[in-house]
Amino acid sequence: MRIATWNVNSLKARLPRVEEWLAGAQPDVLCLQETKCTDKAFPALTFAALGYDAVHHGQGQWNGVAILSRVGISDVTHGFGALDDPYDGEARLIAATCGGVRIVSVYVPNGREVDTDHYVRKLAWLGQLRAWLQAGAAPTDPLAVLGDFNVAPDDRDVWSVAAFAGSTHVTPAERAAIGALCDWGLVDAFRARYPDDRLYSYWDYRRGDFHQHRGMRIDLVLVTAPLAERVTWAVVDRNARKGQQPSDHAPVVVDLADPA
DNA sequence: ATGGTAGCGCTGCTA
Numbered sequence: 001m002r003i004a005t006w007n008v009n010s011l012k013a014r015l016p017r018v019e020e021w022l023a024g025a026q027p028d029v030l031c032l033q034e035t036k037c038t039d040k041a042f043p044a045l046t047f048a049a050l051g052y053d054a055v056h057h058g059q060g061q062w063n064g065v066a067i068l069s070r071v072g073i074s075d076v077t078h079g080f081g082a083l084d085d086p087y088d089g090e091a092r093l094i095a096a097t098c099g100g101v102r103i104v105s106v107y108v109p110n111g112r113e114v115d116t117d118h119y120v121r122k123l124a125w126l127g128q129l130r131a132w133l134q135a136g137a138a139p140t141d142p143l144a145v146l147g148d149f150n151v152a153p154d155d156r157d158v159w160s161v162a163a164f165a166g167s168t169h170v171t172p173a174e175r176a177a178i179g180a181l182c183d184w185g186l187v188d189a190f191r192a193r194y195p196d197d198r199l200y201s202y203w204d205y206r207r208g209d210f211h212q213h214r215g216m217r218i219d220l221v222l223v224t225a226p227l228a229e230r231v232t233w234a235v236v237d238r239n240a241r242k243g244q245q246p247s248d249h250a251p252v253v254v255d256l257a258d259p260a
Numbered sequence: 261a262t263g264g265t266a267g268c269g270c271t272g273c274t275a
Contacts, residue, residue, distance in 0.1 A: 009266075009267070009275085010267055010268080012268095013267065013268095034267095036267075036268075061268060062268085062274070062275095150275095204265080204275090205266050206266090207263085208264095209264095245266090247266095248275085
């Protein structure tokens with residue numbers, strides 16, 4: 001089963017490229033973030049024509065998350081349920097079961113500037129993500145959390161440590177919040193496959209950052225142990241960041257062998 | 261040099 005995640009930075013602006021990418025990459029499950037559309041405007045029929053069932057949790061102008069699947073979609077939920085949401089009212093999490101795997105599509109808050117209210121609530125949001133996993137799942141379940149985490153887990157995950165000094169995405173507290181998810185029982189599937197490579201998933205639109213290789217790896221596929229042992233391949237599709245009207249993020253793809 | 265680009269939606273915010 002091929003699972004993938006892509007922050008598309010507006011599904012309306014990116015739909016032709018998403019359609020093109022689905023046809024070429026042939027994922028079984030695709031998690032989207034920053035759809036920036038309402039549930040009513042979500043192009044479910046377009047995806048159905050390509051063979052994908054889709055569920056969406058959107059609000060309109062900002063945020064918005066979705067899951068597309070051609071291996072079934074059931075037990076759909078969104079948000080943190082009974083738990084408090086530090087970004088209440090923002091569409092940042094949707095979950096569903098696809099092909100026997102619990103799939104979670106997340107758009108972690110950006111945090112804006114270190115030590116601002118938005119940053120403090122970003123850390124709280126990541127803490128609630130762990131609490132929500134602990135309340136509703138087990139590390140022994142086949143479960144994957146895919147999305148834009150807005151955190152570079154390690155210094156290897158930014159093009160220049162100096163360039164991000166004092167910025168969000170690289171602070172010890174943000175990295176500790178990702179570490180807490182891993183402590184619960186998640187593995188960074190892409191990093192496990194490429195221990196030393198500096199491969200990024202996001203490049204700022206400005207200054208020609210993509211072509212200068214000035215990127216960050218902030219789009220992650222975190223999987224529980226039963227899935228980690230099934231990973232056969234992982235890749236960032238940099239080609240999807242090229243050409244006309246790209247998103248500022250590239251898709252991250254992970255292949256899973258059939259369960260033993 | 262606090263720059264630069266893209267999306268939303270129409271003025272300035274968010275990333």
